[in-house]
Amino acid sequence: MSAFYIPDPDNPARFESTDLTIGPWSPNAQHGGPPSALLGHAIERCEPREGFQVGRVAVEILGPVPVASLEVRARVTRPGRSVELIEAELVSDRGPVMKANAWRFKTAEPPLDIDESLLPVGNRPGPEQARAHPFPSDLPVGFHTAIDYRFVSGSFDDPGPAVCWIRLRHPIVEGFEPSPLERTLAAADSGNGVSAVLDWSKYLFINTDLTVTLHRMPVGEWICLDAATYPQPHGIGLAESSLFDETGPIGRSTQALLLGRR
Template structure:
């Protein structure tokens, strides 16, 4: 089995070969949106990097199924500035664009701002070492679910409803690199609708059309926790939202718009 979600192409720095670890739960031929979102984060961070700046928000649009095939990932700065800049990234297969993302990169305060302590984000979670690993229910022998580790502190895949779940990458997003905090967060955040599912997987599809992650800081360490809840509606549109944590406290929020439909 591959030891990374994507393999870089030595002949083309923008081209990445998808491995079986990217496979999602809906089709054996399509990727989970977590790995390609993280791949977009990978190229965004490498796009004209600026010391003292950090990505504060990434909005990913899923234009269609992402095939298990070679992908081209490119990013460019489309709005530059002294304190904030906007980066746009596109992920394409041989059929054309399959995902797009925009990211705001912001200048970090130097020196750090003297802010009222009582208004700074705080919070404690049950740590991943104190919980047991759980396997994602999938018919696929190899996929995203085998490339990451899930540890629930509340809820489970077998229990419908809100859940808190720690997620850790077992492998790098791109072979030969160490996953950045942003890559880890994007890969984990796309599982919000899965860990907090409220509908029977065998009877319904609940596929996200997008992923928006807003971070007031980047995670420390390998684990990202999702305090996730899914809000379905009878008309077939839903929302999954997650509060994001690491082992030291809150990070930010993520949201996913959901298409809900009966399985045919």
């Protein structure tokens, strides 16, 4: 397998899912990262405009995404001179399985004169200073075998907050170099996994959404999640991640969580 999705040569909106998309909860359902990135792939190609950049993507997970043929539809629903709203939908033979809204902004040209002291700063130890850690899955192939996890702090065996670098080993779509947005969306959906606080063998903690806000696009292959999960006894939780590349902060992501016993 060379990619998470294989494009249909006869239908540019249709993609065949490979086993690299398989998630940790079921061999028949995808991890949320690859289909979120596939939506990003479609959003960036929807009526592209020079000098515009996606600043926020909100993904709604409507149900399990099957490891099957999928169709992606995207359209501009709120056009504008400086900001526009794009809606995208991921559809299986059972109907819509994911939806996304994305705000696309016109970038300032020339750049604004902003005092550098106001810009977000700080970074985390880089991936070369982190340690690899295998994902806790018995499946021979899946999303966990298609990316690199490297932990600066925490691990899949240590409950609680974690700082983890993530890198794709394969393209999201065969024949296309992953874009910075695709890399970020694919990685950000792992926030609740890398910072899990509940026992994997006893509990489910499934995210119903993923919201990623970026003040700049990442540079390079690696995305860092400084992640924490906050569970509640009534079965609703939150995972949030500060996002970094190797040069500094790029944004933030959040996930609403459904908690339950296995």
